[in-house]
Amino acid sequence: MSTSSSITAFVLALAFPSIAASQTPSARVHHAQASLADGRVLVTGGENADDLVAWGAGNARALRRDTFVFDPGTGRWSSAGRLTHPRTQHTLVSLPDGTVVALNGRSGARPDPTVERWDPAANVWRAAGRLAQGRFGHTATALADGRVLVVGGVRDGLGGSLAGGNVLQSVELWDARTQHATAASPLPVALTQHAAVRLDDGRVLVVGGTSWWGGIGPARDPSSSRAFVWNPTSDTWREVGAMSGARAHPAATLLRDGRVLVVGNRVGHDQTECAVTDSDCASHPIRGDVSEVFDPRAETCT
16 A cells, blocks of 8 residues: 555544455544654544534543544554543654553543553553643643653633633653653743744743633734754753744644654634635634745744
8 A cells, every 4th residue: 555545544534434354443533643753653531523513522421531543554543442541632743662651642632631542462451650741732842851841832722711721831851761750941921833843952842822811812823933942961942033923823844854744724813713705814814835944054934
């Protein structure tokens, strides 16, 4: 099977589970996925699409515990066991030893602070500690030493307005050896729906995102065009060259030459959904055609 055919099968199987002959995930949203060292893809949790529409986000009826592995060589799915408890809007990180950790997310209306770890040899999930702060809408980035940098996110799943804000500056480091988390230096600004990628020199780049989630929208555009780099040696953040425009939900990919490609999603006000005729979307358009490259040597975006 070609790479393009494998990717097509993977996408279609998530959206239309009846097309696959093997064990296939039900149609779902807010799940997490991670590439494994052997080229397979692990998919975990999320919310059943039909139940989500019927009962709303975070409802126990919609939450999933099942996990699956997709093999692009065969185009087939197989079970990867069950999470220790339902989890949605979480992050999934592959570690150098071949295990995979699921961090944070939601197990209901409230953010989940727990971590669990998948053992591919035993095909089971086991509890692996917890973070100090429950969160979703965060990023989790594997470091070279086996630690995981967990950045930002949202601390209130009910869409309310908490004192100090719903969006977090909080940053934590989860250690694969001890399965404990420790606080790291906070972000210079609160962010969620941002992107993060580890650079070749070990630093971590954080780009885009928004400072608002839930409740009444702010008068000013909360989306961010800023970029920050975290140094693991000094545990410090430094602002670097900004992007050409603000974007929430961007994707950031490390290129072979060490630069980072940033693409999508919205340039302007971060709206969860809108129609093409919506006046707000007309004034703050979705700009999927805008992409730029971050150069870690020059620390600029072009």
